[in-house]
Structures are given as C-alpha cells and as structure tokens.
Amino acid sequence: MDAADQILPDAPRGAAPLTVEEFRDRLAEITDDLPRRLRQCADFIAANTDRIAVSTVAELAAGAEVPPSALMRFCQILGFSGFSEMQKLFREAYAPGFPDYSTRLKNLKNGGAGSPSALLGEFIEAGRLSLEALAKSADEAALAHAVQVLSGAATVHVVGLRRAFPVATYLAYVFEKMSVPAMLHDGVGKLDHRFALRPGDAVLAITFAPYSEETIALAQDAHDRGLPVVALTDRLTSPLARTADAILTVPEVDFGAFRSLSATIAMAIALAVAVGSARD
Amino acid sequence: MDAADQILPDAPRGAAPLTVEEFRDRLAEITDDLPRRLRQCADFIAANTDRIAVSTVAELAAGAEVPPSALMRFCQILGFSGFSEMQKLFREAYAPGFPDYSTRLKNLKNGGAGSPSALLGEFIEAGRLSLEALAKSADEAALAHAVQVLSGAATVHVVGLRRAFPVATYLAYVFEKMSVPAMLHDGVGKLDHRFALRPGDAVLAITFAPYSEETIALAQDAHDRGLPVVALTDRLTSPLARTADAILTVPEVDFGAFRSLSATIAMAIALAVAVGSARD
DNA sequence: CGAAAAATGGAATAAATATTCCAAAACGCG
DNA sequence: CGCGTTTTGGAATATTTATTCCATTTTTCG
Numbered sequence: 227m228d229a230a231d232q233i234l235p236d237a238p239r240g241a242a243p244l245t246v247e248e249f250r251d252r253l254a255e256i257t258d259d260l261p262r263r264l265r266q267c268a269d270f271i272a273a274n275t276d277r278i279a280v281s282t283v284a285e286l287a288a289g290a291e292v293p294p295s296a297l298m299r300f301c302q303i304l305g306f307s308g309f310s311e312m313q314k315l316f317r318e319a320y321a322p323g324f325p326d327y328s329t330r331l332k333n334l335k336n337g338g339a340g341s342p343s344a345l346l347g348e349f350i351e352a353g354r355l356s357l358e359a360l361a362k363s364a365d366e367a368a369l370a371h372a373v374q375v376l377s378g379a380a381t382v383h384v385v386g387l388r389r390a391f392p393v394a395t396y397l398a399y400v401f402e403k404m405s406v407p408a409m410l411h412d413g414v415g416k417l418d419h420r421f422a423l424r425p426g427d428a429v430l431a432i433t434f435a436p437y438s439e440e441t442i443a444l445a446q447d448a449h450d451r452g453l454p455v456v457a458l459t460d461r462l463t464s465p466l467a468r469t470a471d472a473i474l475t476v477p478e479v480d481f482g483a484f485r486s487l488s489a490t491i492a493m494a495i496a497l498a499v500a501v502g503s504a505r506d
Numbered sequence: 507m508d509a510a511d512q513i514l515p516d517a518p519r520g521a522a523p524l525t526v527e528e529f530r531d532r533l534a535e536i537t538d539d540l541p542r543r544l545r546q547c548a549d550f551i552a553a554n555t556d557r558i559a560v561s562t563v564a565e566l567a568a569g570a571e572v573p574p575s576a577l578m579r580f581c582q583i584l585g586f587s588g589f590s591e592m593q594k595l596f597r598e599a600y601a602p603g604f605p606d607y608s609t610r611l612k613n614l615k616n617g618g619a620g621s622p623s624a625l626l627g628e629f630i631e632a633g634r635l636s637l638e639a640l641a642k643s644a645d646e647a648a649l650a651h652a653v654q655v656l657s658g659a660a661t662v663h664v665v666g667l668r669r670a671f672p673v674a675t676y677l678a679y680v681f682e683k684m685s686v687p688a689m690l691h692d693g694v695g696k697l698d699h700r701f702a703l704r705p706g707d708a709v710l711a712i713t714f715a716p717y718s719e720e721t722i723a724l725a726q727d728a729h730d731r732g733l734p735v736v737a738l739t740d741r742l743t744s745p746l747a748r749t750a751d752a753i754l755t756v757p758e759v760d761f762g763a764f765r766s767l768s769a770t771i772a773m774a775i776a777l778a779v780a781v782g783s784a785r786d
Numbered sequence: 787c788g789a790a791a792a793a794t795g796g797a798a799t800a801a802a803t804a805t806t807c808c809a810a811a812a813c814g815c816g
Numbered sequence: 817c818g819c820g821t822t823t824t825g826g827a828a829t830a831t832t833t834a835t836t837c838c839a840t841t842t843t844t845c846g
Contacts, residue, residue, distance in 0.1 A: 247612075261823060261824090263823075277600075280597040281597075283804060283805090293825050298804075309805080317561075346649065346776035354638075361614065364614065366622070370622050370623070392676040392679070396669075396671075396767065399669055486775070487768075488766075489633075491767050491768065492768070496622060500625050541794090542794095578835060590833095
C-alpha cells in the first residue's frame with residue numbers, strides 16, 4: 227500500500243495530556259506494557275513528577291538510569307512531540323499563588339503593620355493557605371473512621387477550650403441543627419460535667435498546641451472508661467494521640483499569634499454534617 | 507598600579523547568596539541604589555521570585571521589560587556568575603506541592619456524593635470562595651472606622667449568638683490575649699447583662715440572617731444610650747444597619763445550610779488585632 | 787556647557803540542551 | 817537455529833538559551 231498505511235502503532239499523535247491529572251492517568255495507563263528501558267523511565271517519572279519542571283533531559287535520564295534517547299522516546303509515547311513540550315506542561319501548571327509566607331510576615335512587621343486592611347489581607351491569606359493545605363493533606367480514611375465512630379454514639383460530647391472553643395461551639399450548633407444529641411463541655415463555673423459521659427457515648431476533643439489540660443483530661447477519662455474518642459488537633463504527636471480512636475489533623479497557618487481556624491472549621495463542619503447524615 | 511588594583515566596585519565576587527533567604531536579603535539591600543533598568547529587574551524579580559526556577563533569561567527579561575543583557579548584569583551584581591548560577595539556587599529549592607490543590611480538591615469532591623471527603627471538599631471550597639470574595643469586597647474605610655471606634659472604648663462588649671457565637675467567642679479570646687478589656691455576652695442563664703454597658707464602652711455585634719433578636723436588642727439598647735455600635739453582619743440592609751456607627755459586611759458562601767465562617771473569622775481577627783495594636 | 791563615567795541595547799558568540807538517526811543488540815517465533 | 821521485528825545506546829545534529837562585547841546613549845559633575 228501507500229505511505230498513508232504506515233501508521234506508527236504506539237505513538238498516538240495529538241493526544242498529549244493537557245493537565246497534570248491527564249498526564250498521571252496516561253502514565254498509569256501505559257506503564258504496564260512497556261519494554262524494560264521505557265518502564266524505567268515511567269517509574270522514575272512517576273516518582274519524581276515534581277522535578278520535571280526544573281530538570282534537563284540529561285538529568286532525568288541519569289536519574290532513571292537510561293540514556294537520554296530513551297527518555298525522548300518515552301516523552302513521545304506519552305503523546306508529546308518531545309521533552310520540551312512535556313516540560314512546558316509542568317512549568318505552566320506550577321501556579322505559585324503564594325509568595326512564601328515567612329517573607330510576607332517579615333515585610334508586614336517592617337512595613338505598615340498598623341493598617342487594618344493590611345492585617346485583613348494577611349488573615350485572608352493565612353486562611354486560604356490553611357484551606358489549600360488541608361485539601362492537600364486531608365486523610366480521607368481517618369475522616370471516614372471518625373464519622374463512623376461518632377455516628378454510633380448515643381450522645382456526642384464536644385470539648386474544646388480557649389482558642390479551640392469557637393470550633394467546639396460551632397460543632398454544637400451544627401449538631402443541634404441536625405438533631406444529633408450532643409453536649410458542649412464549656413467549663414462554665416468550672417463544672418466539668420464528667421458524670422455526663424455514659425456508656426455508648428463518644429467524645430470529640432479539640433485542642434491545639436499549647437494543649438488544654440482540661441480537654442486532655444476529659445479525653446483521657448473517657449478513654450479509661452472505654453468510650454471512643456475522636457481528636458481534632460494539629461499534629462499526630464499531639465497528647466490526644468494516645469487516647470484517641472480516630473485522629474484528624476488540620477494544618478493551620480498562623481499569622482502572628484493567631485490561628486485562622488478556617489481549615490479547622492471546614493473539617494469540623496464536614497465531620498458534623500457527615501455524622502448527621504449517617505445517623506438518618 | 508598593576509592589574510590587581512582594578513577592582514570592580516559593585517560586583518563583589520564570591521558573595522553569591524547560598525539560600526533563598528540570603529537572596530532576598532541581598533535583594534532588599536541593593537534595590538534602593540540601582541539605576542533605572544536594574545531597578546526594574548530587581549522589582550520584577552522580587553515580585554516573581556518563584557518563577558525564576560522555571561523561566562529563561564528571555565522570559566524574565568520580557569517580564570521586567572528590559573533587554574536580556576540587563577538581566578544578566580543584574581544577576582552578576584547580586585554576586586552570581588550569571589543567570590544559570592542564580593537559577594540553580596531556585597531549582598534546588600523548588601518544591602511544588604503536588605498533587606496540586608485543584609486536582610486534589612476534585613478528587614475529594616468525587617469521593618461519592620454525601621461521603622465525608624466530598625463534604626470536606628465542598629466546605630473547603632466554600633471557605634476559599636468566601637475569603638476571595640472578602641478580599642475583593644472589603645471596605646477599607648469602614649474597617650478603619652470600626653477600629654477607631656473600638657479603640658476608644660473603655661470596654662468592648664462582644665455579642666453574637668447561634669451561628670455567630672463561635673465568632674464572638676474567638677473575638678473574646680483574641681481581645682483577652684491582647685489585653686483589651688472585653689466582655690462576652692453569651693446569654694448563659696438568659697441573663698442579658700445589659701446593665702454592664704457603661705458610658706464610654708462600645709458594642710461589637712455580630713449577626714447574620716436570620717438575625718438574632720437578642721443581638722439586635724442589645725445593639726439597639728446601646729445605641730439608645732448613646733454608645734457606639736460596630737456591626738459585623740452579612741448585608742448593608744441588615745437590621746443592625748439602623749443602630750450601627752460602623753458596619754462591616756462579609757460575603758460568606760454557604761454550602762448546604764452551613765456557613766463556612768472563614769471570611770467572618772478573618773475579618774474578626776483583623777479587627778481585633780488592629781484594635782489591640784491601636785490601643786498601645 | 788562639556789568631558790568623563792555609567793548605563794544601556796542589541797548583535798555576535800559560546801555553551802548547554804534537545805532531538806534525530808542509525809547501527810548494533812536483544813527478542814520472539816516458526 | 818535463523819529471520820524479521822523491536823528495542824537500545826550513542827554519536828551527530830539542530831535548536832534553544834546564556835553570555836559577552838562594544839558602540840551608542842544617558843547621566844553626573846566640575
């Protein structure tokens with residue numbers, strides 16, 4: 227036949243991934259049936275996707291322990307015209323958005339620290355960063371487990387003091403609206419209401435460094451009595467980790483001395499609403 | 507004299523910054539006394555530091571609106587041998603957060619309608635949208651005015667109930683930390699503590715539709731007695747508008763029945779911190 | 787105003803980097 | 817085992833990108 231029939235079998239032209247996500251899908255899709263050297267490329271690229279934007283063909287090839295030409299072929303198999311086109315995707319996808327945080331903080335201290343609008347801008351930014359970090363780091367399995375634990379409880383005891391108190395009150399509000407039996411431990415009058423914990427109940431404890439004595443004590447107490455404890459805290463190394471059956475961490479960005487709470491509240495509402503729905 | 511005396515005055519060799527921190531310091535240090543074109547380079551680089559790792563000389567030069575040679579000179583003034591050496595610093599420090607935020611968010615949301623992760627994704631998005639809307643719509647004059655009113659108060663009375671209560675408690679916390687005399691009106695025991703309003707005090711009232719009777723009543727009472735009222739609410743047509751001396755509105759995006767509160771809290775902290783600073 | 791110094795822009799060159807090509811090796815299959 | 821096919825490595829080439837150099841312009845200062 228004529229030239230038109232000489233179709234290249236495994237290099238579909240015009241099928242180059244347009245987003246990082248498409249790229250990953252395509253990579254996963256082809257990795258399995260690839261000859262040895264190209265497989266090495268695929269594995270290395272999958273493990274080092276983030277370095278594509280800032281590396282040369284030679285560097286990546288060396289990392290994957292293949293000659294540069296193998297890496298070129300690999301790019302073409304993915305649908306790109308060559309390495310440069312592939313790199314372009316990652317260079318453009320890298321949308322910074324955040325000129326790093328510590329620098330801005332310094333600028334603010336030096337500059338017009340007094341201006342309320344500047345402060346507002348910083349707190350907005352801290353909130354945004356917190357939410358983005360939460361999106362990236364959220365542990366879906368831990369969340370699902372926490373929902374399961376709380377859904378089975380007769381009454382949910384919510385405890386969080388000082389800076390965590392706003393979160394606790396909001397949780398109490400949402401639980402009430404969703405008809406979930408819940409009790410807010412607010413420490414009013416130094417009454418600890420510890421006797422209120424009944425078999426079948428569960429505790430939702432919220433605390434961040436520096437951790438509140440009272441919150442940890444209540445969680446410990448519940449744990450000792452065999453009640454399940456869900457912790458909403460800042461680190462896996464939090465003192466709640468020992469007593470908790472499910473632990474949810476939220477990466478919260480502080481600005482100055484104050485926590486934005488955005489991420490914590492997002493997590494709290496999601497948890498409460500999920501529990502509310504699960505109980506129906 | 508001989509060749510050794512021909513020292514280049516403003517290109518200190520071997521003084522290249524070794525970290526991003528050092529780079530920024532050096533940049534800030536020299537920016538002020540730089541001729542026009544080099545100043546343009548400095549300004550553009552300062553604002554786009556994060557793009558250095560993934561750009562070419564030509565791209566950056568175009569961005570700064572200078573010829574490539576000007577940018578080369580700029581690199582050398584900073585102490586680098588050339589652009590490549592400078593870029594190397596940023597390529598090594600380069601650590602993008604993969605998987606990127608929007609991809610990850612999509613994944614969370616696709617976790618099955620009603621699943622906890624999907625809910626979390628929605629609340630994160632609602633929070634982020636709220637913050638962005640606030641960044642765009644914030645009324646600087648109103649904020650500055652509110653700060654001024656509260657700074658002059660002997661005691662700040664914070665009132666906010668139901669869904670606004672978390673914000674009120676957080677404000678009380680921040681005021682306490684900043685040594686601003688403040689009183690939280692929490693409605694415990696249906697005691698309204700109205701008598702606590704003294705001449706020279708001010709009220710900070712927080713409420714959203716559907717507005718709380720008690721909050722509006724307290725604001726009205728204060729207004730009738732000639733005390734200044736600052737309102738943190740959702741619309742300019744809020745019932746607080748009549749009684750308030752300063753009115754701050756926050757555009758909050760709901761998901762389902764629940765408010766994300768991110769924007770409200772950002773505004774609240776900014777207000778509280780600004781007031782705290784102003785009183786010193 | 788005029789001379790000296792500094793700064794600038796662009797063209798020329800050097801270096802790095804990507805890409806192609808093809809001969810050699812490995813593989814699959816009758 | 818031997819023939820056709822696929823895969824591989826590296827050398828050759830093309831392209832992009834960085835860097836230097838110098839004639840021209842602008843600024844500085846006596």
